[in-house]
Amino acid sequence: MTPELLPALGGPVLPVVVVEDAAGAVPLARALVAGGLPAVEVTLRTPAALDAIRAITAEVPGALVGAGTVVSPRAVEEAVAAGARFLVSPGWTGGLLAAMEASGVPYLPGVSTVSEVVALLERGVRDMKFFPAEAAGGSAYLAALAGPLPTARFCPTGGITAGSARGYLALPNVPCVGGTWVAPPAALAAGDWARVESLARGAAALAAGPGAAPGGATR
Template identity: 85%
Template sequence: MTPEPLLAVPAVPVLPVVVVEDAADAVPLARALVAGGLRAVEVTLRTPAALDAIRAVAAEVPRCLVGAGTVVSARAAADAVAAGARFLVSPGWTGGLLDAMEASGVPYLPGVSTASEVMALLERGVREMKFFPAGAAGGAAYLAALAGPLPQARFCPTGGVSAVSAREYLALPNVGCVGGTWVAPPAALAAGDWRRVESLAREAAALGGPPGGAAVSAGATCR
């Protein structure tokens, strides 16, 4: 089973990256994001509530493409897919982790921060990657430099990306979308301020897609 590309049309320029402390927040959060125009969310596997949050969104908000972030082991990949994750994102990669993500049957974004890591993934046929930590690893200028020698690679930069810097990343030909924590800030989640989340999502959606017209696809499934 070959997964479809994750960074594909229809365009969603910003992929919200969230840390869910209480699984009960997951459904209203996802609904607020969708109402604001963002139809995907990356739930990081950083809390005990993460898998239950993924499970709830997958079951109750079908319009939202829910994925798992901070996938750092084969077991985490398997657990996330079993919970309903429709894509996987890792901060980095190893041979074993890449094998597990390839075997999962869902789209995935292994993390890279150097040209050598990008080249190693390209050798294995992987063309879509997470650039992390984007701000600390060189930002938009670094990705722009990679576009010349490695034009076949496409990225979702995450880490230190803001509503302001997102525009710079999205202007690059090798960027499919950006990952953003600012869309669902912890304070808004703690307060249950879903109107705030919806407003931030609407502002993020208005940033528009990247030049190539590609971004996270709300229809990504397995072939």
């Protein structure tokens, strides 16, 4: 069994951020940490993403920075080389899964169907990203999986808001949710780190459900 990721994220919400300018990465991470959310997923959607991961790794020791939108073995290599301490993918293939496993850092492969969940469980993977959460069935879908697939745990991401997060966190198979609302683009563009810290504090105060208890995870 591989080390757990979801309980190690340090809060009920994993901030999912799109960094357009790496110069803002360090104050962003500091604001999130100050607000009680030490983990941050920097999505590999912009040219600045890898530089942002490098900067946070080097200058914010209290942060646990990971790479999101990891969709290829090359992206795995680049993210880990930049200092990413965990990996998140929107979906998975055999090749991508093998690369993430070989990377030596914890990872969350993305799923949206029962067959994908079962296939990962067969491979010893228990911690997964559920994406796109709202479009793929939302909290009702994950609630339906808890009975037949009790060992699977999910970090749902995609369309979740501060208002809907509680419904997910009340489920026994959801230790945390991924949220973009904690670091809205307007706040990042304006350098409004006080707003980010305030949103992080509100997110950190959300109560996680029974899924927060340790179970299995992947690396």
